[in-house]
Amino acid sequence: MSHTFGTTFNLGTTLVAYNISDVAGNMATCTFNVIVQAAGDTTPPTITFCPSDVTVEVKSGITSAVATWIEPTATDNVTLVNLSTVMSHTSGTTFNLGTTPVVYNISDAAGNMATCTFNVIVTAAGDTTPPTIIFCPSDVTVEVKSGITSAVETWIEPTATDNVTLVNLTTVMSHTSGTTFNLGTTLVVYNISDAAGNMATCTFNVIVQEICLQHTEQSSTHATATSDKAVDGNTNGNYNAGSCAHTRCAI
Structure with missing residues (x-):
């Protein structure tokens, strides 16, 4: 066994393993955790360092790059606590063109969690050409009966291409298809950006009117x-x- 009954454990989670063998050398394993936590601890760790956004510039035609950063750090209100870190990406990962969020979740022995987030941005050097909108919806009109003051409207999402192949286009919209609109005219805006921050815009109106x-x-x-x-x-x-x-x- 890795530990014996009656052992003293520090704050945090410790894996205990028992390997049980017969005379022929066949072995079975029993594992479990011993968790020591501070009673009433509801305070999450404090992030003492979280990286800023990391930007990597590559030559035209290159579609990915390795990004590195200093790992986030944290402290906890309970001394000697073992902080547990779960991250979406590790330093040294290869990222494609575009913006990728990186998330670090840091937890203490009581399960309280603090989060550090930042972006890794891979851009193509010298790219000043915005995406090309290849489809933008026309104005959308929906008619409702008297007394009805709103309606749900759907449309086909705008689409775009970019001069840099395999680029991750980012879309930020004022409304999504399937939104409920009030009587009158509402402007819908889609801003579509490439990895270099160049942006193209698609706009159209959603018109909700009473049938007269x-x-x-x-x-x-x-x-x-x-x-x-x-x-x-x-x-x-x-x-x-x-x-x-x-x-x-x-x-």
Whole structure:
């Protein structure tokens, strides 16, 4: 065994292993953790160093690069505690063109966690050409019945290409397809950027409007003129009260 019953363990998590063998040398293993934690510890570790964004520039045509950084560090309010670090990427990893978030989660023995995040940005040197929008939706109109004040609208997402092959384009939009829009006109904006920060923009409107119907009512009221000229200007002796147009929204 790695430890015996009654051993003193420090704060944190320690793996205990028992290897049990028979006379023929066949072995079975039992493993478990001994976890020593401070009672009532609800304070996460304090990040004492977290790297800033890391930018690596490569020549045109190169699609990836190795990025390195100094590892984040942290302290805890409980002395001698073993801090546990789980990261999305390690220093020395190869990153593709574009922006990649790197996350370090640092936990103490009580499970309290602090997080350090930064970006690794791989850019193509000399790239000043923005992406090319190859599809941008036209204005989208949706009609609703009277009394309805909003509607859900969907559309095909804009698409773009870039002059640098295999580049990771980043899209930031004001609204996503499937959003609920209020009555009226709302501007939707998509900003699409390449790894060098060059940006192209796609804009269109979402228009939510009530369905309105128009009908005309003809008056049935007539009068007989008392003079040679009718009150409506006609000489046929008939009075035409005219028509009245009404516009209303459908119910």
